[in-house]
Amino acid sequence: MSRRILVTGAAGFVGRKLCAQLNRDGFEVLATDYAPSDDFDVYRTCDFSQPDDITAMMEWAGSLDGIFHLAAITFVPDAAADPAGVMRVNLEGTQHLIQAMRDKSDSPRLIFIGSSETYGAPQSLPVDETHPLNPNNPYAISKTAADEYCSYAHETWGLDIVRMRPFNHSGPGQSDKFVLSSFARQVADIEAGRSDAVMQVGNLDVARDFSHVDDMLRAYGLAFEKGTSGAVYNVCSGQAHSVREALDYLLGQIDVDVEAKSDPERMRVSDIPEVRGSYAAFQTDTGWEPEISFTQLLDDLLAYWRTHS
CATH class of the missing domain: 3.40.50.720 (NAD(P)-binding Rossmann-like Domain)
Structure with a gap:
């Protein structure tokens, strides 16, 4: 049953x-x-x-x-x-x-x-x-x-x-209110000519897991x-990647010169410079560990927005 x-x-x-x-x-x-x-x-x-x-x-x-x-x-x-x-x-x-x-x-x-x-x-x-x-x-x-x-x-x-x-x-299907999905959608739109070659970005120097x-x-x-x-x-993944790293990788997937423009509405007052976690306790009890790389995540997001934007 x-x-x-x-x-x-x-x-x-x-x-x-x-x-x-x-x-x-x-x-x-x-x-x-x-x-x-x-x-x-x-x-x-x-x-x-x-x-x-x-x-x-x-x-x-x-x-x-x-x-x-x-x-x-x-x-x-x-x-x-x-x-x-x-x-x-x-x-x-x-x-x-x-x-x-x-x-x-x-x-x-x-x-x-x-x-x-x-x-x-x-x-x-x-x-x-x-x-x-x-x-x-x-x-x-x-x-x-x-x-x-x-x-x-x-x-x-x-x-x-x-x-x-x-x-x-993050991953395919996430709202573009969130940073990686937002970047991927903007890059897909620029590549397809749906928008000007200008990226609206927040704080690029923070690093997240x-x-x-x-x-x-x-x-x-x-x-x-x-x-x-x-x-x-x-x-978590146990690794920290900066938002700038994500942006640079996604822009490297298209053949367009893009300007990154700071958007004050995308800035958080309480932004923390770096966050990186440990999943050791969960791995000990269940055997889990991350399998999908950061670049594969970005590739999957870009592929999604190329067909859903």
């Missing part, structure tokens, strides 16, 4: 891909997200800012073996524009989901998708799970609070919860199958 899995935030960039992977792996997948969708076999809308909606959705889901909780406001500038809203969805939504789990007779395993933003500015590199939590924006604060609540729920009520702290990740979304999907699956209950895991 197929195991039943609920994916929240299923209509998002990672959620769609995770549902597809779980279906391929033989799970019975129930999907939920904020807006109506016809893209899933079993789907229900759920507003994670509304407790009654979460309760009704969990009653609809019935008996479950696992929940992948991705539903969240994830774009940092959006969260900064509505701090109260991001707390309602990211923190309170998680709290209400956990309460609904407690009300079930057969409490499922919860894979909570947090964020490396909980660490804030690194005190040392690479960042491992023992690094102090120092969130420095409303999004990070909301995810940190939800992460800590998951830990509390495991310790206090014995719920089977595994917390994930993914670092930056970027992973391919397909590596993240493998990690989430392994967390469900092999993760230790109550544990928290970083998922």
